[in-house]
Amino acid sequence: MTAELRDERVRSVSRLSRLLSRPELGAAAGTVLVFVFFAITAGNTGLFSAKGIINFLEVSAQLGILAAPVALLMIAGEFDLSVGSMIGFAGILIAIPSVFWGWPIWLSLLFCFAVCGGIGALNGLAVVRTGLPSFIVTLGSLFMLRGLTLGLTRGISGRTQVSGVHELALNDPLNSLFSGQVFSGPIAWLSDIGLIGKRADGLPSISGIPVSIVWWVVLTLGCTWLLTRSRFGNWIFAAGGEANAARNLGVPVARTKITLFVMTAMAAALFAAIQVLVTGSADTLRGTQKEFEAIIAVVIGGTLLTGGYGSAIGAMFGALIFGVVQMGIFYTGIDTDWFKLFMGAMMVIAVLFNSYVRNRAMRSR
Amino acid sequence: MAEPYVELRSVSKYFGSVVALKDVSFDVCPGEVHCLLGDNGAGKSTLIKTLSGVYTPDEGEIRVQGKPARFASPADTRNSGIATVYQDLALVPLMSVARNFFLGREPMRKFGPIRQFDTEFANRTAYDELAAMGIQLRDPEQPVGTLSGGERQCLAIARAVYFGAKVLILDEPTSALGVHQASVVLKLIVQSKARGIGVIFISHNVHHAYVVGDRFTLLKRGKSTGTYAKSEIDRDQLLNLMAGGKELVDLEQELTKAVRSSLA
Ligand SMILES: Nc1ncnc2c1ncn2[C@@H]1O[C@H](COP(=O)(O)OP(=O)(O)OP(=O)(O)O)[C@@H](O)[C@H]1O
Ligand SMILES: [Mg+2]
Numbered sequence: 001m002t003a004e005l006r007d008e009r010v011r012s013v014s015r016l017s018r019l020l021s022r023p024e025l026g027a028a029a030g031t032v033l034v035f036v037f038f039a040i041t042a043g044n045t046g047l048f049s050a051k052g053i054i055n056f057l058e059v060s061a062q063l064g065i066l067a068a069p070v071a072l073l074m075i076a077g078e079f080d081l082s083v084g085s086m087i088g089f090a091g092i093l094i095a096i097p098s099v100f101w102g103w104p105i106w107l108s109l110l111f112c113f114a115v116c117g118g119i120g121a122l123n124g125l126a127v128v129r130t131g132l133p134s135f136i137v138t139l140g141s142l143f144m145l146r147g148l149t150l151g152l153t154r155g156i157s158g159r160t161q162v163s164g165v166h167e168l169a170l171n172d173p174l175n176s177l178f179s180g181q182v183f184s185g186p187i188a189w190l191s192d193i194g195l196i197g198k199r200a201d202g203l204p205s206i207s208g209i210p211v212s213i214v215w216w217v218v219l220t221l222g223c224t225w226l227l228t229r230s231r232f233g234n235w236i237f238a239a240g241g242e243a244n245a246a247r248n249l250g251v252p253v254a255r256t257k258i259t260l261f262v263m264t265a266m267a268a269a270l271f272a273a274i275q276v277l278v279t280g281s282a283d284t285l286r287g288t289q290k291e292f293e294a295i296i297a298v299v300i301g302g303t304l305l306t307g308g309y310g311s312a313i314g315a316m317f318g319a320l321i322f323g324v325v326q327m328g329i330f331y332t333g334i335d336t337d338w339f340k341l342f343m344g345a346m347m348v349i350a351v352l353f354n355s356y357v358r359n360r361a362m363r364s365r
Numbered sequence: 366m367a368e369p370y371v372e373l374r375s376v377s378k379y380f381g382s383v384v385a386l387k388d389v390s391f392d393v394c395p396g397e398v399h400c401l402l403g404d405n406g407a408g409k410s411t412l413i414k415t416l417s418g419v420y421t422p423d424e425g426e427i428r429v430q431g432k433p434a435r436f437a438s439p440a441d442t443r444n445s446g447i448a449t450v451y452q453d454l455a456l457v458p459l460m461s462v463a464r465n466f467f468l469g470r471e472p473m474r475k476f477g478p479i480r481q482f483d484t485e486f487a488n489r490t491a492y493d494e495l496a497a498m499g500i501q502l503r504d505p506e507q508p509v510g511t512l513s514g515g516e517r518q519c520l521a522i523a524r525a526v527y528f529g530a531k532v533l534i535l536d537e538p539t540s541a542l543g544v545h546q547a548s549v550v551l552k553l554i555v556q557s558k559a560r561g562i563g564v565i566f567i568s569h570n571v572h573h574a575y576v577v578g579d580r581f582t583l584l585k586r587g588k589s590t591g592t593y594a595k596s597e598i599d600r601d602q603l604l605n606l607m608a609g610g611k612e613l614v615d616l617e618q619e620l621t622k623a624v625r626s627s628l629a
Contacts, residue, residue, distance in 0.1 A: 308459040
């Protein structure tokens with residue numbers, strides 16, 4: 001038997017089983033399931049009209065922006081429970097300097113990203129240096145950041161909400177990076193050829209794609225590239241899979257983890273920037289529980305809670321499921337109280353399914 | 366005789382009041398297998414950790430290619446061509462064979478301004494290197510967790526050899542393996558030796574050590590009881606030294622007595 005022949009046989013057998021052991025398999029199947037379910041129950045409610053699609057994609061995009069870097073961090077074996085509070089804190093960091101101190105929006109944005117990145121680095125340093133579980137360390141940050149946000153905002157503004165960002169942002173050079181829409185041209189064209197419905201006044205039912213959706217896609221692709229194609233990605237898997245082995249081989253495990261904590265914090269800042277510039281205000285309670293929603297999306301996406309295995313594409317599916325279910329329940333008129341029950345159950349099922357897939361992957365083929 | 370690649374001269378190592386190594390000399394030459402034998406707590410692990418830069422000796426010196434050396438860290442040691450394959454093997458079970466092979470030393474490929482992990486090269490090299498050592502992989506992208514214990518051991522050794530190890534330190538590579546798997550690893554040790562690599566083989570198992578070893582050093586309570594060439598000692602003598610022949614005879618008598626008294 002020649003080497004080539006043998007190779008060929010090995011490849012054809014393992015392609016299929018490799019596909020079946022992909023981490024995102026469960027999430028992809030779940031997405032199809034959820035779409036079919038709502039296509040049947042909410043088919044004619046407008047959930048799947050252009051407007052409805054944009055609506056749920058926007059919900060998914062916000063969560064997905066968090067979920068992609070959170071997935072990388074969880075693959076590296078760590079949690080960041082502070083991202084939710086970080087969103088509230090970051091929003092305030094943008095609004096207060098602009099509204100109260102007269103900073104231009106672009107400067108406040110840079111300030112916000114710098115401070116959040118720094119706090120992310122502190123989270124990472126604290127975890128790496130103390131050797132404590134990141135769950136505990138970032139649970140501390142969760143409370144400290146929320147408290148800091150409330151204290152600072154009330155101290156400076158006397159209230160818990162800061163509005164008036166819209167007017168200041170109108171002519172800011174960075175404004176369109178975080179709010180507004182793109183691809184208006186193609187959307188108008190799709191509407192002209194009849195693929196997208198028109199409103200009564202003759203304009204297309206949607207005027208473009210919200211920029212947050214673009215961020216979501218770009219971040220997911222970027223994180224996927226990092227994970228599967230870069231040296232850093234190898235280190236992420238190794239740090240979460242077997243940190244000691246990685247260290248013995250010269251992988252800078254500590255630096256890898258700290259970098260990822262910076263990334264999750266920056267993602268929270270991005271989330272906040274989009275939210276503040278779209279709504280025109282910041283609120284001290286923004287982002288509450290987002291840390292858990294992000295973890296749910298990541299886990300549904302096939303990432304192991306114990307680290308070492310997972311995918312950013314999976315997290316994208318997780319976020320998509322989140323958005324579809326949330327808006328689907330809204331459109332079908334089911335009491336939205338049931339949403340959390342549904343997502344919680346979905347996560348438990350996903351964990352069971354994923355551990356099955358992983359055991360499959362680890363079984364001698 | 367060949368010049369030793371690495372050499373310990375009268376090394377002592379203390380942990381507080383514990384004398385882990387006392388005045389031990391040990392060396393390995395290119396293309397030989399030097400077995401390090403000894404009971405539990407004899408100081409074998411301490412000796413190889415001293416050799417691989419984890420511990421610095423309290424007395425005595427280390428020489429690499431005849432020159433005194435000071436290892437600041439395990440990475441430092443690796444750079445001077447001394448690779449240690451620890452019992453945990455430094456493998457990540459959930460990662461692919463190819464990614465494990467290159468972990469920490471990833472091959473990169475340029476696409477314009479972008480540098481990315483060269484999956485094709487990694488897969489091909491891991492496959493070929495293991496094939497050259499007699500391990501046929503089903504798929505270089507299969508997780509290491511799906512390999513058998515012997516295959517994992519071979520992967521760790523093949524990796525060290527590929528990255529230019531001049532001296533391989535193997536800490537009980539066969540102790541957890543069955544007969545067949547152990548023989549695969551023993552073959553690999555002989556192959557590495559044929560490539561001119563000096564192998565330090567730590568083992569409890571005299572049978573495994575005797576088939577591949579060229580020289581044997583016995584540690585007892587932190588002291589070396591001497592180094593023997595294969596021509597100077599046969600397997601039974603080695604077994605006796607190792608198990609403490611007298612202790613075994615004593616034990617036998619004691620047991621017979623115990624059985625007799627229980628029957629009476
Ligand atoms: N870090 C340490 N601190 C204190 N004592 C130590 C340390 N490492 C080893 N020792 C002691 O030194 C002695 C030699 O230990 P070592 O681990 O080198 O033995 P070994 O020959 O490798 O044994 P085994 O066959 O069980 O692996 C033992 O008494 C051990 O308790
Ligand atoms: Mg030992």
